[in-house]
Amino acid sequence: MNLLEAAGDRPVFEHGARAVTGAQMLGLVRRIAAGLRAAAVGPGDGLAMMLGVTPEAFAATIAAYVVGARAVGVRPGLPDGQLRHVLHQDITAVVTDAATGPEHAPRTLTVSELLAASGEDGPLRLSGRPEDVARLVYTSGSTGTPKACAQTYAAMNAAWTARPEAWPPAIRELASRLRRYLVFGSLGSQVMMEYGVLTLAAGGTMVVADPPAFPDAITRYRATASVITVPRLYKLVAAQRTAPADLSSLRALMVSGSPLDASRLREALDVLGPVVFQGYGQTETGTISMATPRDVPPSVGFPPDVVDVEVRDADGRPVPPGVDGELYVRTPAQAIGYWAEPAETAEVFVDGWVRTRDLGHFDEDGRLYLTGRTRDVVIVNANLYYAGPIERVLAAAPDIAEAYVVGAPDEDTGEAVHAFVVPVADRIPDLGSLRALVGERLGEACVPATITILDEVPTAPNGKPDKRLLTTAIPRGRPASGRFS
Template sequence: MWTLDDVLRSAARKFAGREALVGGGRRLSFADLDAAADDAAARLQAAGVTRGDAVAIHGRNTVEWVTAFFGAVRAGAVTVPVNHKLAAPETAYILEHSGATLWLVDRDLAGDGSAAGTARMLMLDDGDGGLFAGPAPAAPPVPVALDAGEPVEILYTSGTTGRPKGCLHSHANVLLAGTGSSLVYGLGPSDRVLLAMPVWHSFPLNNMLINAVYVGAAVVLLPEYHPLHFVQTMQDERCTLFFGAPIAFLMPPRLLPHFDSFDLSHVRAWIYGGGPIDAVTARMLAERYRSDRFYQVFGMTETGPTGTALYPEEQVAKAGSIGRYAVAGADLKVMRDEVTEAGPGETGEIWMRCQSMMLGYHDDPEATAAAFHDGWYRSGDLARIDADGYLFIVDRLKDMIVTGGENVYSKEVEDVLAAHPAVAEAAVIGTPHEEWGETVTAFIVPKADAALDEAAITAHCTAALARYKIPRIIRLVDSLPRTPTGKLQKFLLREGV
C-alpha cells in the first residue's frame, strides 16, 4: 500500500508539467509541488522534526499550508491540522494533547504565542520567524522509509465530554477514504477542484486535496469561503468540482444580484455535506445553478471520512436523506440496540465499518474502546429507515449541533457558560435555521441577584470559543426542565423554541 509521499512522488513523475496547485497568485505544477515538499521537509528536519513527531499546521487554505503538509509527511511527521477559527485556549489544548513539537501557524493567528506551550512556533510564511524564511536548504531532506500503516494525521473532532478527540489516521486510511469518495462522483486528471472549505476539515483534506494529487487533478485554493470569490473563481479557473456545506450553495443566489450571469456550465459535480437539504431547496439549487449534478455526502472524521451518498437522481425524490448504502469500501447497519437491527419504519443508531476507519482516538484508549462494538464504529447518529431503505438522520446521541457545516457540541459551550460568575446553570441546544442548518441556542439561569445580560454572555464566550460556537440566541430563564431525578430534559427546551 502506498503512503501519501508515494502519491506525490508518483504524480510528479506522471504529471510533471501539469498544473497541480493554484493559490495566492502562484501556480505550481506537480513537479513544482514535489520540489516544494522537498524544500519544506528539509526545513522541517533542520528545525528538529524527526520521524513520528507531531507537527501542527494552523492556517487557511494557502500554498504554504499544502507544501508544509506534504513536507511534514515526507519528513515522517504526524500532521495535526488545526482549525483556524479556534480561540487561543482551544488551540492550546490541541497542541498540548497532540504532543506537537512544532506549531506552524499563519502569522495573524499566532496571537502572543502563548498557545504554543512546549511546542516550537514557526510562522507559515517566508518572513522573520517563518518556516520558509531564508535560502533553500543546501541538501535535500534525509529520506524516511514510511509505512502505509503508520499514523500520518491526527484530525480533531469534538467529543461528547466537550473536549476534542484526535482521530488518528494512517496513510492507508487516508488513501482508502479518497478512493471510496472518487467512486461516488468520479475524479480524474482532467478535473479542477476548488478548495474553499477549510483544508483542515477531513473531507476537503483527504477526499479533495490528497485525492486530487492521487489522480492528477488540479486544486485551486481560496483562503476562505466568500460567496462572490467562490463563484468568480469557479468560473475563471474553470473548476469542475466543489465541496461545501449547504450554506455555501445557498448564499450566492441570495446575495449576488448578478449570480445568473456567471458561467458555471463546466462544473460536473456539486458536492455538499454537513446537513441535508429539502426538496424545495434541491429544486431551487438545480434551477439557479443550472445543474442536475448535485451530490450529498455523509461521513465522520473517525471514518476517514467515509459514509454514504445521495446521488443526483435522488436529490428531490429522497430529499433530506443521507442515502441508502455505504460507499465502496464501507458497510453500515442501523441498530435498535446492540443485537437488533432496525428495519423499514424503525429508528436506530448508525454503525459503520470501513477500510478507512481511524486507528483510534489519540491518547484515549477508553474512548476508543467505547466507540466500537465487535469492530463496528458506533456513530452516535440516530437514523430512521424509510420503506425504500433510505436513511434519514433524526437525532444525535452525542448531542451535536451542526451550524454552517461546523460541528458544535453543547457540553463544550455549556462548560464555558458555567464558568461565568453570574451563571447558575446553562443548557445549550441547536435550533433550526434556514441558512445555517442550526444555530447555537443557550438557556441560562442567572445566579440570584446577579446582573447578567446577553452582551456580557457573548463577550465571555468570545474569549474562550470559536466564533461559530458562540450562542446566537440567548434566553435567560428562571429554571431548566428536569426529571424528578434531576436529569435535564432538553427535548422540552427544543419544543419550546
C-alpha cells in the same frame, strides 16, 4: 507522491496569479522534508500545522507525512485556551508560514527556514511506519468538546481517495467534475484535504479562494467545484433567485457539515442545476456515503462496497430496512480512536466499528437516509425527543427557510424545546401556526416553548450552525416568540 509525479508539468495548485505544477510541488515537498529532517523531526513526532492556504502549506503537510511525523491541523481562529490545549498534546514543534509562532509553542519551524534546505536526490525516502499515527484531525465539537481523531499511516494508505481504480460510482462521477476545485479556510480540514487529493487524482487543479465569497468566487476563478455548508448553500440559492450570477462553470457543490432538507435540496437543484452532491461522513470515519444530483432526496446515496454500515437498535441488534436505528460504520481509513482520550475511545470505537451517534435507516434498495443524532435530543417529562424531526416539520413550512431546535432546562418539564427559524426572504411567519403544525405532526411535547426569528443562523468557525450559541440566546420568560440577530 505518485500523483505529483504523474502530474508533471500540469498545474496542480493555483494561488492568485501563481500556478504550481506537479513537478514544482514535488520539489517543495522534497525541500521541506529535508528541512524537517535537518531539524531532527521524524517518526512519532507531533507537528502542529498552523498554516494558511498556499502551495507551501500543502507541501508542508505532505512533507510531514514523508518524514513519518504526526501532523496536527490547527484551525484558524482557535480560542487561546483551546490552542494551548492542542499545543500540549505531545507536540514537538509548530510549523507556520508566519514570521513567528504562538508564545506557548514548544518550538517553531517556519516554512521559509524549512525551504532553505536542499531537496533530497533520488526517490523520496518515506519514513512513516504503518502503526504510527499519521495525523490528528479534530472533530467539529458540534455535540460536545472537540476531540482529536487519530489516523494511522496504514489507514491513510488504505483510503481510496487517491486511487481511481478504487473509486465507487458516486465518487467517480464527482471526480469527473473536479477540474478547478476551490480551496479555502484550512488545509488541515479533513473534508477540504480529502477533496483536494481527489482533485489531483482526477487530473484537476486546487484553486485558492480565501475568503470564499459565493457566488463571486465561483465566477472569478471559473471554478467547477467547491465544498459548501448548508447555510451557505441556502444563501447562494437565494442570491441566484434575486440577482443571478454567471455560474456556467460550476459542476459540483459538495454539501458538508449538516443534513440538507429534502425540499431545500430540490430547490437548490432547480435553481443551480444538477450540481449538488450531498456527502455523509464523520471525522472518525471519512466518507461514508455520497448522494449524486440524480439520487432520490433525502437519501445520502449508497455506501460503497468497501464501507460497512449497520443500523442497530438500542440493544445493539441490527434492524430491517425502513426501521430507524443508530448507524455503526467501518471504513478502510477510519481512525483508531481519540488521541489521549481512552474513555471516549471506548464509547465510540467498539469491536472495530465506529458508533456514529447518528440515526437513520436503509430503504429496500439499499439507499441510506439520515433522520437525526442520538445526542441531539430534548428530554421532556422524562421522555426523549429528537431535534431533527421537529426541525424538519418547521423547515417544511412555506415561510421558513431554515429551522434549528435546542433544548434548555425547564422547571415544569425538566427540559423544553426551543426553536430558531430563518424566514424565507420578505415573509413574516405566523409563529402560532408553526407551533400548531408541530403539535399536529409530532405531539404537544415537541411544541417549542419559544420560537425566535433569526436574520441568519450563527455559525461556528467550521461553518456549521452553532447550537451552543443559540442556547445562550433563548428568550427569558418563555415568550412565544422573539428575535435574535
